[in-house]
Amino acid sequence: MTEFADRLHRSGRRMTPQRELILRAVDRLGHATPDEVHAEVRKESAAVNLSTVYRNLEVLEELGLVRHAHLSDRSPTYHSISDHEHFHLICRNCGRVDSVDPVLLVPLVEGLGREYGFVPDVGHLTVFGACVSCPEHAGEHTHERRTLEQ
Amino acid sequence: MTEFADRLHRSGRRMTPQRELILRAVDRLGHATPDEVHAEVRKESAAVNLSTVYRNLEVLEELGLVRHAHLSDRSPTYHSISDHEHFHLICRNCGRVDSVDPVLLVPLVEGLGREYGFVPDVGHLTVFGACVSCPEHAGEHTHERRTLEQ
DNA sequence: TTAGGTGCAAACGGTTTGCAGGCCT
């Protein structure tokens, strides 16, 4: 945790209980929206405010301790960078979310570099589409689909 | 325009002036948010309501006449499907938006099909990252960056 | 001691909804 404190200090910031709690909550949750992080934090301390969660997710991301991606129309989802880097696949029919190894992106990354001088942010990438094997599930998960209708 | 009316009727809907105006506005604008579409529509008829724009962008997308992608944190951007299919590149430094030919995605699409049984929605894809040649521009476009900080 | 951080409540911005009336077919 001293590494965490160091990073904070190096950027002219302070260590606070809230920051520890929020970082640990993100680690525990895997993928979570600010609201879900807030709920998780509150299990340990009911006093933490939602706006504090927002402010600190931003700080933690600046420090490179968490990342976010957009898996739904609604809120972004945050995850700790201790997970290996990955990108996401989202099926609009069944709502399944897959984490995919970035090797699959190598040709794309090379092509974009070569032809566009562009370096993609792989960890932020979200690919919407459909599982070929799940059209029969369409409509089953109506509520989740609603929020996936990107 | 009769093709448009047909599609509407086939899906049990009606042709209205609003729908024509909205579709034409999207065609004219290239990429535009609901608000921008609204503004453009109002140039021809000041009476059209923003909620009508929202409702009909949804209808037009259902009919396959427009598509949307998420180029910023804020609103989605709509474009007519008469443009050739493409995906987007967004530079977080300079805010540049590039439209890219989907051939670059062929290896990825094949890989995802083979290894995940997944069919990506190529036209919806947005790749965030950085132009290699523009780090010096960082901070220049502060306002745009703000809205690109996905 | 003093900046940075927090909680609270209000503001914000984009989007959605309920309803009464209007108009396409």
Added chain:
DNA sequence: AGGCCTGCAAACCGTTTGCACCTAA
């Protein structure tokens, strides 16, 4: 005539902000 569609205004929901107080360093 009937049902889809619209305008309007209010509700919504996630996020941001101003401010007074607190606290880490």
